[in-house]
Amino acid sequence: MSLRSPLRLLSDELIGRIVAEARDILDKLGTRVQNPLVLDLLAGNGARVDLGKSQAWYPGELIDRCLAAAPRSFKLYDVLGDETHDFSGSKVHFTPGSAALHILDHDSQTIRKPGTADYVRYVQLLCGLGNIAAQSTAFIPADVANQVSDSYRLFLSLLYGEKPVVTGTFTIDSFRLMRDMQLTVRGGERELRDKPLAVFSCCPTSPLKWSDVTSQNVVDCAAAGIPVEFISMPLSGFMAPVTLVGSLVQHTAETLSGIVISQCARPGAPMLYGGSPAAFDVRYETTPMGAVETQMIDCAANEIGKHLGLPTQAYIALSDAKLLDAQAGLETAMGATLAALSGINSISGPGMLDFESCQSLEKLVLDNEICGMALRLARGIEPREDFPALPLFAELLREGHLLIADHTRRHLKAEHYFPGRVIDRANLSRWREDGCLTLGQRAHNEVDRLVAAWRPSRLGGERKKDLIALMEKEARRWGMDKLPARPVEA
Amino acid sequence: MEILKQIARTIEEGDAAAVPRLVGEALAAESSAKAVLDGGLIAGMNAVGEKFRVHEIFLPDVLLAAKAMYAGLDVLKPLLERAGVASRGRVVIGSVQGDLHDIGKNLVGIMLKGAGFEVIDLGSDVSAVGFVAAARSHEARVIGMSALLTTTMPVMKEVVDLLKKENLGGRIKTIIGGAPVSRDYAEEIGADAYGYDCAQAVERVKELAAAS
Numbered sequence: 001m002s003l004r005s006p007l008r009l010l011s012d013e014l015i016g017r018i019v020a021e022a023r024d025i026l027d028k029l030g031t032r033v034q035n036p037l038v039l040d041l042l043a044g045n046g047a048r049v050d051l052g053k054s055q056a057w058y059p060g061e062l063i064d065r066c067l068a069a070a071p072r073s074f075k076l077y078d079v080l081g082d083e084t085h086d087f088s089g090s091k092v093h094f095t096p097g098s099a100a101l102h103i104l105d106h107d108s109q110t111i112r113k114p115g116t117a118d119y120v121r122y123v124q125l126l127c128g129l130g131n132i133a134a135q136s137t138a139f140i141p142a143d144v145a146n147q148v149s150d151s152y153r154l155f156l157s158l159l160y161g162e163k164p165v166v167t168g169t170f171t172i173d174s175f176r177l178m179r180d181m182q183l184t185v186r187g188g189e190r191e192l193r194d195k196p197l198a199v200f201s202c203c204p205t206s207p208l209k210w211s212d213v214t215s216q217n218v219v220d221c222a223a224a225g226i227p228v229e230f231i232s233m234p235l236s237g238f239m240a241p242v243t244l245v246g247s248l249v250q251h252t253a254e255t256l257s258g259i260v261i262s263q264c265a266r267p268g269a270p271m272l273y274g275g276s277p278a279a280f281d282v283r284y285e286t287t288p289m290g291a292v293e294t295q296m297i298d299c300a301a302n303e304i305g306k307h308l309g310l311p312t313q314a315y316i317a318l319s320d321a322k323l324l325d326a327q328a329g330l331e332t333a334m335g336a337t338l339a340a341l342s343g344i345n346s347i348s349g350p351g352m353l354d355f356e357s358c359q360s361l362e363k364l365v366l367d368n369e370i371c372g373m374a375l376r377l378a379r380g381i382e383p384r385e386d387f388p389a390l391p392l393f394a395e396l397l398r399e400g401h402l403l404i405a406d407h408t409r410r411h412l413k414a415e416h417y418f419p420g421r422v423i424d425r426a427n428l429s430r431w432r433e434d435g436c437l438t439l440g441q442r443a444h445n446e447v448d449r450l451v452a453a454w455r456p457s458r459l460g461g462e463r464k465k466d467l468i469a470l471m472e473k474e475a476r477r478w479g480m481d482k483l484p485a486r487p488v489e490a
Numbered sequence: 491m492e493i494l495k496q497i498a499r500t501i502e503e504g505d506a507a508a509v510p511r512l513v514g515e516a517l518a519a520e521s522s523a524k525a526v527l528d529g530g531l532i533a534g535m536n537a538v539g540e541k542f543r544v545h546e547i548f549l550p551d552v553l554l555a556a557k558a559m560y561a562g563l564d565v566l567k568p569l570l571e572r573a574g575v576a577s578r579g580r581v582v583i584g585s586v587q588g589d590l591h592d593i594g595k596n597l598v599g600i601m602l603k604g605a606g607f608e609v610i611d612l613g614s615d616v617s618a619v620g621f622v623a624a625a626r627s628h629e630a631r632v633i634g635m636s637a638l639l640t641t642t643m644p645v646m647k648e649v650v651d652l653l654k655k656e657n658l659g660g661r662i663k664t665i666i667g668g669a670p671v672s673r674d675y676a677e678e679i680g681a682d683a684y685g686y687d688c689a690q691a692v693e694r695v696k697e698l699a700a701a702s
Contacts, residue, residue, distance in 0.1 A: 043533050077647070146573070308509060398598075401593070403549060403553050404550050404553045404554050404557065408550055409554075412548070412550065418545075418548075426686075427686055427687065428672070429672050429673060429686035430686040430687060430690075432673075433673070433686060488528070
């Protein structure tokens with residue numbers, strides 16, 4: 001068994017104080033909730049509400065009751081119904097960053113709006129990235145009506161890929177269709193509840209506010225048994241206290257209020273204690289996701305979530321760089337490493353550049369290797385037939401090497417992570433003879449190779465047809481005669 | 491023949507226990523020793539070499555396959571000698587004078603044997619005179635030299651120069667390898683080839699042997 005302890009940035013005493021202060025804020029200041037139905041729901045469960053001011057206050061006993069009802073773990077399943085995620089303990093899973101407006105075009109090295117063909121290529125690529133366990137609805141195709149852009153992303157992901165999907169919606173209206181797509185894949189409400197297929201991101205608005213849309217999404221997801229991840233986004237020094245502890249107090253209050261809404265809607269509704277907090281750079285007026293302070297808040301928020309006994313999530317393995325450059329690598333690797341050592345259950349971010357605004361397929365390939373190394377690191381060091389050491393060393397001295405020793409053969413692939421071709425481990429001569437390829441070129445070659453290796457999802461043909469019918473109907477509702485052409489058959 | 495394909499597959503799997511039995515079955519089914527060598531043992535090792543080159547398998551898999559191949563070769567060797575079947579050619583290898591590092595050279599030797607060459611391994615700290623004398627006495631087609639130190643690299647040039655001086659340059663080819671050397675260095679000293687790793691070294695030796 002590994003002796004590795006999770007990374008700790010907070011003492012138990014400090015966690016207790018942060019949680020107590022957050023509860024005090026919820027009790028005395030409360031949060032805005034701009035949805036009358038959700039306010040009614042809260043009032044019916046013991047919250048104090050002011051419908052006129054759209055305000056809710058959360059007494060301690062309500063918070064305690066909801067925390068007690070919240071599940072300590074849950075699992076995710078792919079489109080075929082096979083388990084892919086176990087959100088429990090310190091188990092770590094990676095997910096691409098979600099909902100980018102742009103992609104980095106490799107050929108032109110420009111940041112541009114993506115289309116359907118880009119999205120399908122993304123899903124095809126992701127099928128071949130073994131260290132990224134889930135899809136996300138990673139970017140927003142610009143060739144469909146805005147009103148269907150949420151559901152369209154989920155549609156393409158479910159049509160072309162098999163991995164479960166981290167997604168979300170920016171409208172109340174889209175939720176029903178996105179739920180129906182999942183029901184189509186699973187075959188029924190009970191089946192979807194038993195084997196969740198997607199996680200919906202639900203974001204409170206800092207400071208201390210739940211919008212009409214997001215609070216309704218939380219309730220709708222709970223009712224349907226669809227897990228949510230709460231994405232509180234305090235911005236240190238701007239829309240949150242400049243101190244990291246102060247930002248954590250705000251993050252805790254916002255997330256606890258989400259847990260209350262969720263558990264009031266349906267006790268036991270699955271959820272991740274998550275977030276996308278950020279430092280605010282007062283020089284550039286930006287929210288750097290690669291800042292060390294951002295990553296510290298993420299890891300500390302995970303400690304608080306674990307202290308409360310909940311599975312966790314964070315937006316942490318990503319970069320603010322605009323190209324696939326050294327900054328992109330260092331920020332992503334630092335975040336992924338810290339997150340894995342912290343035991344954050346769902347780590348979001350791979351592929352993402354430019355403050356969560358730009359996805360890059362080539363960066364996804366690189367990040368898949370970062371994730372692989374981080375997952376290896378998280379497994380830690382443990383003895384494997386290493387004691388007594390004498391026989392193995394006697395064999396080493398006798399044979400001159402251990403390359404084909406039984407011990408080596410049994411443990412090589414478990415002990416050593418072998419990255420793909422994007423990571424250069426060739427000697428100088430081989431690297432030269434292979435064409436002196438840069439990281440970007442190697443990554444692009446891998447994108448091409450993995451997309452070419454893609455095979456259609458094994459989801460049944462009838463269910464694929466039903467998905468297409470659902471999407472076409474929705475598109476027509478918003479004035480689209482037909483959906484954009486898809487580059488390959490699903 | 492199916493049995494030869496099975497031998498090749500078994501070599502790829504590194505099953506040293508099964509290969510001699512399969513070789514026996516192939517001979518009993520009236521395959522010639524040469525056919526078993528080419529269609530079974532060498533075909534299997536060629537497939538292994540290609541998979542290693544594209545990282546489908548790793549070095550331990552190659553070495554295990556080589557071990558399985560040797561197990562089959564032990565059965566074939568007396569028959570091949572009796573039938574007068576020559577090996578693919580003899581290669582003299584060694585680490586150059588002053589250099590005691592031999593891991594890379596040993597790996598090349600193992601893989602050359604796997605490719606059907608007869609390997610005369612002179613060990614480490616081998617002088618230019620030693621290389622040339624051994625190549626001459628064993629009638630080798632190729633001399634393979636390894637160096638890990640920049641200080642020992644000049645011995646490689648001494649070997650090339652000595653072969654020229656003794657008018658053996660056309661008949662005995664040279665290949666060099668090791669961390670400090672490069673294709674440029676090979677060209678600079680007049681060596682016939684350079685291998686950046688074991689797999690490439692084997693490919694280059696095949697080319698040299700075919701040309702000599």
